Amino acid sequence: MKKLYLLEDAIISPLGFSTKENIQAIREGKSGLKFQKPEFTENQFFAGIIDETLLNQVFSKIGAIEKFTKLEKMILLAVKQLLDKNKNLDLTETALILTTTKGNINLLKEPGDFPESRLKLSKLGKIVANFFGFKQTPIILSNACISGGLGLAVARGLGNSGKFTNAIVVGADLVSDFVISGFNSFQALSTEACKPFSKERDGISLGEAAAAIMVSTEKPEISNVISLIGDASANDANHISGPSRTGEGLYISIQKALKDASISAEKVGLLSAHGTATVYNDEMESIAFHRSGLQEVPIHSLKGFYGHTLGASALLESIITKHSMLNNELIASKNFGELGVSKSLNIIQSNKHKEIYYALKTASGFGGCNLALVFKAEKE
Template identity: 40%
Template sequence: MIYRIADNIICPLGGTSEAVYEAMLAGKSSSRLHEGEEGGLEPYFASVFEKDLQFAEVPTETDGMTRLETLMACSVDRALKQLADNGYAGLDPSSPRVLFIISTTKGNIGLLKHEDGFSKDERLLLSHSADVLRRRFSNPNRPLTVSNACISGLSAQIVADRQLSGGKYDFAVVVGADLLCPFIISGFQSFKALSRERARSFDASRDGLNLGEAAATLVFASREAARKVGTAAGLNGKYLALAAGAIANDATHISAPSRTGEGLFRTLDRIKPALEGHKAGLICAHGTATAYNDAMEAVAISRASLDGIPVNSLKGYIGHTLGAAGVVETVVSMYEMCYGNILPVPGYHENGVPVALDVVSSPRAFEGDAFIKTVSGFGGCNASAVFVAGNESGFVIGHNVNGMEAETVQESVQEPVRTRIAASLRTEASGTSPNDMYRRLGIDYPKFFKMDMLSRLGFAVAEQLLGDYDGDLDDAAIILAGRHASLDDDVKYLSTIAPGNYYPSPALFVYTLANIVAGEIAIRHGMHGETTFYIADSYDAGWMESEAERIIAEGKSSRVLFGWLDWYDGEGTAELSLMERTCKPND
């Protein structure tokens, strides 16, 4: 359990979390129809930063920082200012006890140019933006960059929980951000996923999602650090904690959600125990207003027996903000809980999903002391988390939480769990060698040659480790890291939207997300555990191994496939290992 002590949102609705929440409460939306003048873009409905939105001083590029990086830095500055204004000045972002965690899907992808080919521009590396932010605040630690499609923002918070629970850090600064550009917009249009009207999540007439731009920050503290922060951590007199989080994969398809909601159901089932002693007043759903996502979420929520809880989605206010979404929507939900008002789903009139949910269609009082946040994304990934609220004595000083004894909310102390590396493989690859690896395996998997080269390399190496493995992989997790993410496929996709040669390919666009390779491996081997992709300049094998051990120690998976996977401009490296539990806790 970790504790929220500060937050910020910068989006076209406002420059602070409070301003954004109040604008939503007033029924305002920053989304509008854009004509799609650039290239071959069709008209689309989106929330973007515009000159006439003078809600705050939206920073421009300064000190060599891109607009995305400047927005992230501004969001962190405002979160830290909020904390200081509330009476706590003891969080020094340059301290080794502070960790920065960045969530983004495409980073500075708008800087990629047709004429550059396989660009060497370091700004295109997601880890570059993370390092720029780290240096901006003189932080000595290597930042973590999570690129997990649309679940990135909530994934980053779950990762923060693991890091703070490990005891090495007192504070985690989670920053999510993405900006729109023709690359991103054309990709979603290639899937026919965008609406030309305001998104109507869960409604029978919904016809697609809206996109949006944002940067948002959540600052979390360990229990001991939160005690020191004291009353400065309060939000309208309440104190908030991330009580439980889970990530799981559908293991069915890389671009379509499971019809049974398998992955999301598993995450909800895992976090439900954290609701004991609490009343959930809201499920803030992903609610993209696409046909399949909303239907899948409804099925998963019903399977988890949570369909009696009020449900909303925020996409109709600010669009889908991609890597920022999980952070933005968590923050807004915190304000809903602490100020006692549930925001309605804009445009919702008639149930349009297989299982009827209690979709909030008009302003309603928030009744309870907990909420659930859900997200889903390409690659079959899903995440859910429970956030709980309490009074000062329960969350900061540690006496009781809404009548519960403090012992019930303290971080659990796991008995040592024995693990071993069951298999490892390292290989260098170039040209078409991943294809040769596949052919030598002697298997028939027709989809292999539809994959991008990063996925082919990962698939072929994973097959060598897992093909004859006789252990149960159903709950197995996959955590990978790489330097170039999907940049190799980004270059190839960009060629399909060149001026005068505009034919955006959904088959290419889906692979412009680094985590897709984990989804491909999960599908092949029926792995429903966590799938997470980190971006880093180099491989920290010790850290990745410790992350695998943490996942097993938490009881979320009995096996973890982990390692380094990178491919760019015809050259690649794979170094994968399979860790397995050799005994259960308390055996």
């Protein structure tokens, strides 16, 4: 299969409204997670929530704030940044791939003046396409928490089939009452900022973000570029919400992705894990990584910075991985303490300089879905 080149990108999150702002924030160890006053949960919880007042101030420069939901404004701002850098991009031939788990699910509680149809993911896609003038029907992906990364894999597959040369992949989700109540029912919300892979971890912190990236099957005329050279997805069919205790689905995904990329585990220089900080997820990942021979690879989870941003998470974290490779830097896994999984892992505990030629990004989600992406740094 052809490579998929990762070009311009944008991140809208509590840490900033551009990729540059986000990267600087995580370099400095800043977190977007803050204490949230519970409305219908018994315990306090932490989450990364975008300030809507600030969002409206920024969005008002490109559109009428009353015509769009919070999620839509986040997505539109992210995509606008890409298009501003690609003025000559032909939108009649560019694919739009939108990934999310719940879309405008917050409208169930407070619909405001928006019609019921606004809840549909297909409608969300049309709103984004119409705002900018994309002519092709948007591709909507909603496969739990691997959705954002799966968008890159789907883009690579469609690009290789000749369906398009250029595409914009965008992932976004909100911290809604629907999502909060769901994770709370599993007793999975941490009462503190989450601590991925740590002994004292007690659950996830939720987050919201929009991430967008332009991709192409044509190599750009720049000296340094990151490409997606391998991808695979497998379902462990274990449980509607619980991961496989043996890490089977993630293990299969990793093996197939490495084979697709034609590299061995020894060549991987950075492993960006899903790392939700729940007891079972982190344990499952450690087993899958150990089975794959990745226990010595520098590994981090970015959830301590952003929380779990659901359908945006794997795409947002892939963008951070891309820049880590371009900048030759390893970002520390925030809030990590003492290792709390049964298999040894090389958790990154402080920011470091390191040449990275290959990186592996993994993600897992409800329903047993798992994803692995292999990135290559094409440096000259």
